[in-house]
Amino acid sequence: MVNEIFEKYYQQGQIQAQQRKWEEAICSYKKAIEIQPESHQAYIQLGDAFRSSGNLDWSIDCYIKAVQIDPKVGVSYVRLKRLIDHPDILPNQIERISQFGLEVLKERANNKQAQSIVINGLSSLGKVEEAIKFCKQIAYENNVRLKPNFVKNHWDESNKREPHFIIAGFMKCGTTSLYDYIAQHPNVLPASQKEIMFFNNENLYGLGLDWYRANFPPIPENSTYLTGEASTLYGFDSTVAQRLRKGFPNIKLIFILRNPVDRAISHYFFDLKSRGLSTSIDKIVSLGIKKVSQMKNVEQDINGCRGVVSAGLYVYFLKQWMNIFPKEQILVLTLEDLAKNTEDVMNRVFNFLDLPRHRILKPTKNNSGSYNSVNDEIRLQLSRFFKPYNEDLEKLLGEELCWQ
Structure with a gap:
């Protein structure tokens, strides 16, 4: 009975939020929380409603409470990080979020989300x-934990810091x-x-390349060691490509695709x-397809779009x-091939990066989910929509993708 009442108010808040009736949504979420005070999801939604209504202090309160209820849920940290970029946020509010991130790190030093918030x-x-x-301290600690021999024998702050490779796309594609597989290589x-998100964030990009370089370990010149990052939102924006080409013209780029359906x-x-x-x-799905169909020139207008449909x-x-980049600096993979032929694909990657072969241990799926409940009609609608674009993609890559 209690769960039913909670769900009633929670769903009521969801509908009101969708209708942008923020005050009503706030009241509904508060009633839901009264019934289940340990619902981190209700606090997240209440925080969203406060943020949308312009009350950032209370929004911060809710997101912090959500983290305290369940520190393992990454969504709460993401909300706090996004608030930092809010156009109306005040310095004292950013300071409060940063201090909370530092408090989390006192108990969980390797918490990536908290580190990102502080940075x-x-x-x-x-x-x-x-x-x-x-940034330099976190990079050092990561390498002490994961590559202690390098730190012991080669760490020298006078050496150059910069990425050798970037996984530039695409989101929800593995x-x-x-x-993680690449990082297993010695x-x-x-x-x-993992995601520095420098070239697509105006605030961070304005800090300059010295800030960006600080996120990487110092590596001896002419050594066989490499480093890199994976910011999958880079791939959607040609401005990012131009900035990256200007800053690191020899960078190697990896894109991983997935059946767009x-x-x-x-x-x-x-x-x-x-x-x-x-x-x-x-x-x-219908709105996403309609948006693409209304574009006068899809090839130009798609730049920067990363919606549910357009991102595919x-x-x-x-x-x-x-x-913008030479073909030899770009490697395109598929998630399906990576999952089916992990060792072969990873050796392709290592060869592309001029690294010796290496056997990946315990391949795992990260951030995966099962969505078999989606009806066949939705899948068919998406499949029909993507078919001509997939055919053009096969021509571009010169290979058959075998996506059903």
Whole structure:
């Protein structure tokens, strides 16, 4: 009975939030929390409603409470990190978020989300030198933990810091697993964080390349060691490609694709969980297809789009990057091939990075989910929509993708 009453108020809040009736949604979420005070999800949605209504202090309260209820749920940290970039946030509010991140790190030193919050908080406050120092410290700690022999024998702060490779796309395509597999190679050193999101974030990009370089370990010149990151939102924006080409013209780029039907469905359920969507998948898909169909020139207008549907038009995003970087600096993979032929694909990756072969231990799936409940009609609608774009992609890559 208690769960039913909680669900009633929670869903009521979801509907009101969808209708942008923020005050009503706030009241509904509060009633839900009164019934289940340990619901981190209700606190997240209440925080979203406060944020949308302009009350950032209370929004911060809710997100912090959600972390305290369940420190393992990454969505709460993501909300705090996004608030740092909010156009109306005040310095004292950013300071509060950063301090909370530091408090989390006192208990869980390797908490990646908390580290990211502190890095972005310090940077947004203009404490660039302090942020650079913190980035270097996290990069050092990561390598002490994962590559202790390198730290013992080669760590030298006078050496150059910069990435050798970047996984630049695409979201919900297995990038976390791919990055983890690459990092298993004894010659690959971890950065301060997997997703630095520098070139697509105006605030961070404004801090300069010294800030960005601080996120990587110092590597001796002409050594066989490499480092890199995986910011999957890079792939959607040609401006990122131009900035990256200017800063690191010799960088090697990896893109991993996934059947766009499966990717779109995964994207929807990710948003459902992280943003509390109340819109049905069939409506989201229909709206996404309509948006693309209304574009006057899809190849140009798609730049920067990363919606549930539009993010699967890989052919146009890859064309943008291939127009800026030489073909030999780009490797394109598929999640299906990685899952089926992990060792062969990873040896392709290591060869691309000029590294010796290495056997990956205990391949695992990261951030995976099962969405068999999606009806066949949705899948068929998406399959028909993506078919011509997939055919163009096969022509671009010169290979058959075998996506059903």
